[in-house]
Amino acid sequence: MTVSDPRAFLLDLFHAALAAADPAPRLKAHLPPRPKGRTIVVGAGKAAAVMAAAVEAAWDGPLSGLVICPYGHGAPTERIEIAEAGHPVPDIAGFKAATRMLALLENLTEDDLVLALISGGGSALMSLPAPGLSLDDKRLVNQGLLLSGAPISEMNCLRKHLSAVKGGRLALAAWPAPIHALIVSDVPGDDPSSIASGPTVADRSTSKEALEIVRRYKLEIPFAVVQFLKRQSEETPKPGDPRLSRSTLSIIARPAESLMAAAEAARKAGVTPVLLGDAIEGEAREVARAMAGMALSAARLGMPANPPCVLLSGGECTVTVRSRGQGGPNGEFALALALALEGRNNISAIACDTDGIDGMSGGAGAIILPDSLARARAKNIDPRAILAHNDSSGLFGPLEDLIITGPTRTNVNDFRAVFIPEAAQ
Secondary structure, eight states: OOOSOHHHHHHHHHHHHHHHTOOHHHHGGGOOOOOSSOEEEEEESTTHHHHHHHHHHHOOSOOEEEEEEETTOOOOOSSEEEEEEOSSSOOHHHHHHHHHHHHHTTTOOTTOEEEEEEETTHHHHSOOBOTTOOHHHHHHHHHHHHHHTOOHHHHHHHHHTTBSSTTTHHHHHHTTSOEEEEEEOOSGGGOTTTGGGOTTSOOOOOHHHHHHHHHHTTOOOOHHHHHHHHOGGGOOOOTTOGGGTTEEEEEEEOHHHHHHHHHHHHHHTTOEEEEOOSOEEEEHHHHHHHHHHHHHHHHHHOOSOOSSEEEEEEEEEEOOOOSOOSOOHHHHHHHHHHHHHTTGGGOEEEEEETTSOOTTSSSSEEEEOTTHHHHHHHTTOOHHHHHHTTOTHHHHTTTTOEEOOOOOSOOOOEEEEEEEOTTOO
8 A cells, every 4th residue: 555645644643643642432431439428620731621621521529629730721611610821831720729628638538539630841830839928929930941951751850849849849748648640641652651741749859959950951940949949858759658548540642652552553544654753852853864864774784674654653753942932842942853854755754743733833843855955945935044943834834734733632741753654855
């Protein structure tokens, strides 16, 4: 079977990945039994509103609560309040919503139940600083992290040590009530302590490690934050803390499942999928160069697979921001990949964030075709200058190769597919 339309093929793979990441049809199977007492629903993230609506539809009994999602990510609910707030930079709406959320967990008993709906983005949305810190302190830290190029694991290490809810502290607030987290994973390896900065699980990282991240990336942060991190008494709860003994979780959607769904769609189209894993991280343009090498190897040597084949990967690329262009990690990856390939072997690719929002690009990501750079240059667009200014939308927008989905209300991190056609020349 020959793929006649690479653009349509790549979009089909992305849509298959998104369908596999929809938490709503998977949530009911992971709900715990109804408690003797009250059921309180809390949580935050890009999928929080959709998950709340699914809980309402599936839950047999009374419930109430509040979850926080980014602006524009809401869903209709009747019993669970949906609060919208700023992401990726925390704002006052998130601060107020997180304060009210924490108040819902006061005076619970062992007979009550807390359902925590957690997904990517929750870290910025639950913007409740630890005592002694201000919202402005956290906002400045977050802005510095977003520009630093630090991987998400290091970002979350710092965030959870400055929070009243992250790093297991949400579960402490619910104690002695049991708390069950329903999680949509957006991190490599599905580590619950990293997803939304792990609000219901123990934290193995330390304040000392958080301070080292500040130094490593030369973050310009408030003096109050540095002093706070130096006080070892402000540590997050660690493994073995008895107050976490009633905290359980279920991961209901994960990046690997989306990659497997895309692989199955590729097989149905007669294309061999090569699964490279869901934990590929690094600077977007460096990852792109490595991926270009693999694609050219497949085209010329049949390694790691004979064409037609598609290289599928997930994870989270980062960008060290050098300019103020309108772009994002996936757009930057796609542009760097196009430059590394220069149209050779008719290779095409798609790179998108499954939440539908790729940085400041205005889209989910971008698609490249063998003629992408030629079309850009015909419009007097210099691809290398665009890359130097972190302005991938300045190229893919005019080419109409931005992928626009709007908020998908889920998030299993980046999705990348590089298609090497049969008999490439």
